[in-house]
Amino acid sequence: MDLDGDARPALLGREAERGALDELLDDARDGRGNAVVVHGEPGIGKTALLDYMVASAPDFQVLRTVGNEAERELPFAALQQLCATGLADLSQLPEPQRDALSVTFGLVTGAPPDRLLVSLAVLSLLSQLSHDHPLLCVVDDTQWIDR
Numbered sequence: 001m002d003l004d005g006d007a008r009p010a011l012l013g014r015e016a017e018r019g020a021l022d023e024l025l026d027d028a029r030d031g032r033g034n035a036v037v038v039h040g041e042p043g044i045g046k047t048a049l050l051d052y053m054v055a056s057a058p059d060f061q062v063l064r065t066v067g068n069e070a071e072r073e074l075p076f077a078a079l080q081q082l083c084a085t086g087l088a089d090l091s092q093l094p095e096p097q098r099d100a101l102s103v104t105f106g107l108v109t110g111a112p113p114d115r116l117l118v119s120l121a122v123l124s125l126l127s128q129l130s131h132d133h134p135l136l137c138v139v140d141d142t143q144w145i146d147r
Helices: 015-029 046-055 077-088 095-104 115-129
Strands: 061-066 135-140
Touching: 015 046, 015 135, 046 135, 061 077, 061 115, 077 095, 077 115, 077 135, 095 115, 115 135
Parallel strands: 061 135
Antiparallel strands: none
């Protein structure tokens, strides 16, 4: 915690990056969604910036996933981790989308669904989850996420 009582990490020397992330969150609060990619060499503080953004979004529903080298060959592993909290109630999704996610994430058995249908189902799920609160999706270590 800094001296002003702010629980967010200070991230000294990262004022420009913090400002950009704060602006992104303010836009989302006003209904203007967007995306940002934080990239750079290992050890430069990318995860610290993501942590700052999460700490700056107490009014958001936060979905977070981290790529894992051991899971790189497992299809949809990171996506399942990202969507896990929304999988408890898929009833609002159209049946083909609900079935696609259920099979993709191993909730039921069935033939592998079309990737486009899975993508559409995830988009619908995220839209549903953002209905009551702004939604922040954070993906870290993308180099370890399956294609």
